[in-house]
Amino acid sequence: MIADERFPDRARHALIGALMLSLACGNPARAATSTIGRTWSIAEPDAMTEIEDRAARAPSFASRLGPRSSWSAMHAAQLGVAKVDRVRSLVPFYTVEQDIRLPDGRLLYPKGFTFNPLDYVSLPQRLVIIHPRDLGWALKQARFTDFILLTAGDALDLSERTGRPLFILEERIKERLGLTVAPVIVAQQGKKLMLTEYAPLRAASGSARP
DSSP: OOOOHHHHHHHHHHHHHHHHHHHHOOOOHHTTTOOOOOOOOOSOOHHHHHHHHHHSOOOSSSSHHHGGGHHHHHHHOOOEEOOOOEEEHHHHHHHOOOOEOOSSSSSSEEOOEOGGGGTTTOOOEEEEEOOGHHHHHHHHHOOTTTTESSSSSSSHHHHHHHTTHHHHHHHHHHHTTTOOOSSEEEEEEEEEEEEOOOOOOTOOOOOBBO
16 A cells, blocks of 8 residues: 555554454454443343242242142033934024123114024034043044043143143033033034034944044
């Protein structure tokens, strides 16, 4: 580089600046960690460490609730055992229990209004409702999107053992669908539900029926 003799100081400063820039570019990692000015240590604890510490000190509520078998939420609705194969249909009519009004007070649906929810929504998944002893059969029959509901047993424990989400059969679902026996598969067909009940799934040899 040839400096202008008229500006010797300016040329020298430019040369020093270019040299410093080339050194910084030659070691970008070092340049990224350079410290300029005064620094202070962080007084606040790491947020994640603080969360983990508080979680570790939090009281355990599981011991207060007792075994899962005593939880009311884990008590499934009971069903009988299907004696024969049977298919029946159901239109799940729903009756409004009180007036439903718009925010401005106008009446939208009066108390006693009855309608079929399947006129407005669809049920893409099936409900596979079984006794726990038929779980192996249900796992083969159920599609990925289907819900498997148990009439007894620990659904959480069985879910962990099978690797598939399992649920308990609630009384309101039993009553809503008029269920009396299991195994039964509930699927939508048009504007109604089809309930397919299956006779005992195990023959005398103990093998599962296809």
